[in-house]
Amino acid sequence: MVLVRFAWARPCVPWRSLNASFSVFTFRSLSTTQSIQSDSSVPAARDGRQFRLAVIGSGPAGFYTAYRAMSKIPDAKVDMYEALPVPFGLVRFGVAPDHPEVKNCQEKFEEVASSPNFTFIGNVSIGTKSDHPDGATVPLASILRHYNAVVFSYGAAKDRKLGIPGEDLKGVYSARQFVGWYNGLPEHANLAPDLTQGEEAVIIGQGNVALDVARMLLEDVDVLRKSDIAEHAIETLSKSKVKRVHIVGRRGPMQAAFTIKEIRELMRLPSVAFHPIDKSLIPPDLKSLPRAPRRLMDILLKGSPTPPSDASNQKSWSLDFLLSPTAFLSSSTDPDHLATTQFARTTLTPSPFDPNAYALPSPPSSSSTTTLPSAITFRSIGYRSTPLPEFAPLGIPFNDRWGVISNDGRGRVRHEERGADAAMAMGAFPGLYCAGWVKRGPTGVIASTMEDAFSTADAIAEDWATRATSGRVVPFLNDDRAPGEVRGWEGVRAEAFTSSSSSRGGAVEKARVVDWEGWKKIDAAERERGRRVGKEREKFTSTQDMLAVLG
């Protein structure tokens, strides 16, 4: 039953071409004076309405959008829905445990949550069945009935696959599972990766996630022990036999996705050696390179202070370039278990030094394929967002190719369509916005996610204020309802969490909603568990244990 209908309306604001709306920067520079005005002229209420915003997902994108929207629209009421009982998304379940300083952004999120105009609604999944049995699910249609606007900031909870033979063999893991596992994500708490099958590990992909995985495998367990890493991970890592880590890319160092800070961290690991890289892939004249690639090439050439040796206990790593994976192979003795990873050699065109070079398969020859022994292999080729199942029936556009909600670059949900005159026009979706990885694709550090969230919040504030500045009205959700009827969480709760909804939604009324105070209790309990064992925090790794804290 869908009450909200979406008309393929003509764009209500002139649609800026993607290029023109490329960045906040462009927008700001176009309207310097205007943006100061709109800061102060965004009305608290429009036609007597208080602005009610639902944010789906509590990662950095959700929190920074809420923060900025609340700063720009006085008295805006923001309700944030989170599928898990605990907030912060990848800041909690992605960022490596030995990067505690990165998690300092949580301070700002705490500040946002302390506003009386902000409500956290944890353990409630929107539009897709909660992936844990203790969680509630609320239909997206129900959210759309009770807010003026909705921001999708639900991140990227799946991973990309290679689609090559043997991907399902035992011993092939996705980096996303492994990262979730060591960070205590309930979904992967039982992964139990086997690190005892041999000494060689292969990581496919050369992004920063690949480097995180490598660091976990190479770092001294006693250093990790003091972090907030999950206890089960410490146990498994302390029994690990892995000594040699290959981080494999299909292109070269000039094209690699990793950044210098993470490379330096690996280079600095005490008594861990880096195998020198293939110098032919590095431009001979470093001085002519721009600053960032010059510094990166420099550190790759310098290598690690510890040279590789034959010492039996030495751990080491390498960056292996120009190899594209073609198959995961098992051994004849154990056909279910990975033994080697097979690669095809690639050639970079137009040149190995071109940062935009493509990897083409090398011409067939005796050496055009190679294999690496692999006791374990991690696929680290990127995360992937998926549409909520309710998007299709509601007609909300999702670009499967890029794995993003279709939008105008500033976070307004838009769909390109060909009109009768064959010209492209934009279908508008009043009141729907997106931010973060589900808007931009699964790349970017917290700083870029923040800027991106700010640009979405600025678009929302600008749309809400349009009548005041230009006399036009940008439509929002539920414009036709009387002001008091758009009640946000109160309305959703009354609708979805009554016993009569059990016939529709199943366990909804039994599931426990976790508010911010509830999270603070879970947080305190985790810190206390950590204190007892000399760690910053010992996370609960099951939703049941999290909820048990709340009695």
Place this chain on the structure above:
Amino acid sequence: MSTPNLLAQTLPILRLTSRRTTGVIALHVRCYTQATAAPLPAGPSRALRTTARRSPLAVHIPKRPFSVSSAVFHGHIQPPKPGEELYVTFIDKEGAEHKFAVSKGDNLLDIAQANDLEMEGACGGSCACSTCHVIVMDQEYYDKMPEPDDDENDMLDLAFGLQETSRLGCQVVMTPELDGLRVKLPSMTRNLQSKDFN
């Protein structure tokens, strides 16, 4: 196939000399009468704000309406002792100037936050996020600062709009030599990657 990273990272880098930078920015700086004679405003930090920052018609909406007081929240800033004031000027994204009297030892992130300038400082000053990027306006002042270390340079490599005199605000500590320092906040902190939008 995703669009490669490195070139995209290097493209937005503007390599301007500091003289030229100053020239470009000067175009956007509006004229203000500086309230140098006015008594220091009461408040968590003794800020000397330039006046008429906003149009007099516009109601001033604080940037952080729900924080208790960011100066208390990030409570690392002491008001300077009389006679020991050091002055630092921030030029914000709209080109407006804000001049503050601060103490020796304060870093630029703490100063900006205590005065509600738009500087996130997402990692809390740990040199791990680059959201506190500032551009030093005069080469002469840049040269007086201790050189950025590898960690700071690594983060700067990722900062949007990197310039020759870029620094991370959390790593720049006020000293008497830096009295009169002027820094600009870049228009955007993110590192634009072309693949972010395609």
